[in-house]
Amino acid sequence: MNAIANLKECVILFLCVLSFTLSSQSNVIMNGDFETGDLSGWTSMTFGSALGWNINDGTYTGTCVSNGPLATRQPISGNFDIISDQSMAGMNLVSTGFVIPDPFTSASISWDMLYDNRLSAGMPKFQDPNQEFRVVILDSSMMPIDTVWSTDPGDPDQVLSAMTVSETITDPLMGREGEMIYLLLQEDDNLGCFNVAVDNISLVFSQAAIPTLNQWGILILSLILSIIGVSSLKYTEKEVLN
Missing domain, CATH: 1.20.58 (Methane Monooxygenase Hydroxylase; Chain G, domain 1)
Structure with missing residues (x-):
């Protein structure tokens, strides 16, 4: 025996x-915790009256942010996170690119976030695509491959304690080994103030x-x-x- x-x-x-x-694992997102104190490694774009994704070190007040509970808020973790802001209707985009390892066996993404969505009483708080936050994977031509996650009608108006979102994204990336791919954070606010804070973004590939x-x-x-x-x-x- x-x-x-x-x-x-x-x-x-x-x-x-x-x-x-x-087996080994590699995180392909650079500066996903924003501890550089800026948006190094990321590209930010705005449309309409959006005011962009802004670095928050605990002192950010901004415009729409200044009227809500996310003003002068301590970062989700570390010394910095990012937060979207606007003066009126608009769209905030921030993206970063990476090359898919070749080969890989699995892929997963995670991030920490909180948000404040303030609309007039009686109005639906979330609408697709008018009032929504989404995380999207884009191909090398900046065309959508997969919507990883999004807010949905019926979600809470506010999430003021950081929550962690984790998703497996192996299937939509299989067969694209060696390609340049982009991760996009998109916040649409066409109906009223909507501020989203994000930190600790990680996209991990497992490889042989x-x-x-x-x-x-x-x-x-x-x-x-x-x-x-x-x-x-x-x-x-x-x-x-x-």
Whole structure:
């Protein structure tokens, strides 16, 4: 029984080491926490009376923001986050590009956010596309591949404690290895003040990795231990039969 238990442990060890050494993860979003204190790595665009995505260090007041609960708010984490603002109806866009690893096995995205959506009493708080925040993946021609996440009619008017959003985006990116892709944050405010704060944006690809010499050494050692376990089991079985 001890030999069987030892064999199981050796096999489990070998599989765990193999899994660890043959996989790696990489976050392709640069300055997703905005700790540079600016929008380095990102491109911001505005339409209408939008006032852009602004760096917040705990002192940002802005225009629409100044009339709501997100004014002079501490960043979601660290020293900085970003927040959208407007004076009247408009659209705030901010995007960043990255190259999809080749190959990759899975992809996931996450970010922290909060928001304040203020419309007149009786008006629907969210409308697609007039009053909405969405996260979109674009191809190299800036055409949409996938809407990762969006606010929807019926969502709360306010989220004042940061929430984390996580989504798996493997399927829409498969087959696009090596391509330049863009991540877009889009906030539309055609019906009234709508301020969104975002931080800690991460897009992680899991990849198969070629082991280093040290990792090969660990793999070989694990394999030897597994073989010793098998040999021990066979020797024990032979003694029992004799």
